[in-house]
Amino acid sequence: MRKKIMLMMVAVAVLGFGIAILAQDNDGNDGKSGRKNKGDKEARETAREKARENRDDIKDKIDANKENKRENRTDKRQDNQEKRIQHGINKGYLTPEETKSLQNQQQQIASMESSYKSDGKLTKDEMSSLRDALNVASANIWAEKHDTDGKQMATYRLGKNVYAKDSFTSAMSNQSMTGAEAKALASDFRKMLSLKNSLANDNLSAEQRAQKQNEYNELLNRYFEVR
Numbered sequence: 001m002r003k004k005i006m007l008m009m010v011a012v013a014v015l016g017f018g019i020a021i022l023a024q025d026n027d028g029n030d031g032k033s034g035r036k037n038k039g040d041k042e043a044r045e046t047a048r049e050k051a052r053e054n055r056d057d058i059k060d061k062i063d064a065n066k067e068n069k070r071e072n073r074t075d076k077r078q079d080n081q082e083k084r085i086q087h088g089i090n091k092g093y094l095t096p097e098e099t100k101s102l103q104n105q106q107q108q109i110a111s112m113e114s115s116y117k118s119d120g121k122l123t124k125d126e127m128s129s130l131r132d133a134l135n136v137a138s139a140n141i142w143a144e145k146h147d148t149d150g151k152q153m154a155t156y157r158l159g160k161n162v163y164a165k166d167s168f169t170s171a172m173s174n175q176s177m178t179g180a181e182a183k184a185l186a187s188d189f190r191k192m193l194s195l196k197n198s199l200a201n202d203n204l205s206a207e208q209r210a211q212k213q214n215e216y217n218e219l220l221n222r223y224f225e226v227r
Contacts, residue, residue, distance in 0.1 A: 071122055074113065077134050081106060084141050093145040093153045102141055105175060109133050132179025139182040143172030157193060158220070161227050168223040192219045 085102050088094035094102070112133060116126040145153045147169035155162045164172075171177070172185060195216040199209065220226075 071117075074122075074127070074130055074134070077138075078106065078109065081134070081137055081141060084145070088141070088145045088150075088153075091153070092151040095150045098144040098149060101175070102137070102144060105137050105140060109137060132182075135179045135182040135186070136175065136177055139172045139177070139185060140175055143169040147173065155224060158196065158224065159226070162220075162224050163227055164224055188219055188223070192216060192223075195219070 085094070085099065085106070089099055109130065113122075113130055116122055116130070122130075143164075144150075146155060146164040148166060152163055154160055155164060172182075195212050198204070199212055199216065204212065
């Protein structure tokens with residue numbers, strides 16, 4: 001009997017010892033698991049933050065690239081307009097008064113751009129204002145070179161004997177015109193060039209050719225005269 005009791009006591013002790021070890025192991029695993037979960041959470045948060053920073057960097061680079069392209073287009077147009085003015089001077093198409101007026105206009109555009117860039121950037125609205133000013137300047141240069149004040153330049157893209165009417169050059173030379181008005185006049189001129197090219201090169205039916213020819217003649221007679 002005593003022997004059985006002793007065996008039972010030993011068994012209970014062994015069982016208790018095993019439970020204690022198991023509990024200790026579980027506590028250790030829980031600690032490791034908690035630390036691992038915390039580490040995983042921090043790693044995920046770090047990854048998300050890095051991804052946000054990368055997206056912001058990419059956006060900044062894209063915005064800077066767009067701004068640089070806008071500035072380059074503006075600078076290129078200004079350079080081209082200066083060359084057009086110089087061409088008019090060299091060929092005698094511009095009078096001294098016209099030259100001075102056009103050059104003053106270019107200086108005003110340059111001052112406008114410098115003012116816009118004073119904060120280190122060029123916004124879309126500012127770019128739109130510059131584009132409108134350049135559209136008006138482009139129309140003015142064209143008008144002054146093709147009017148009758150100096151030696152009148154033929155509209156060679158339409159023909160050697162095609163000259164702009166005074167009413168057209170007067171409208172185009174108005175420095176107070178809006179960008180939209182300048183754009184509309186330029187649009188009509190581009191349409192004429194497109195029609196002329198189509199009539200010369202496209203395989204048109206008789207009906208299509210007649211329609212395009214009528215459109216071309218209507219625009220030609222509105223703005224130009226053939227001498």
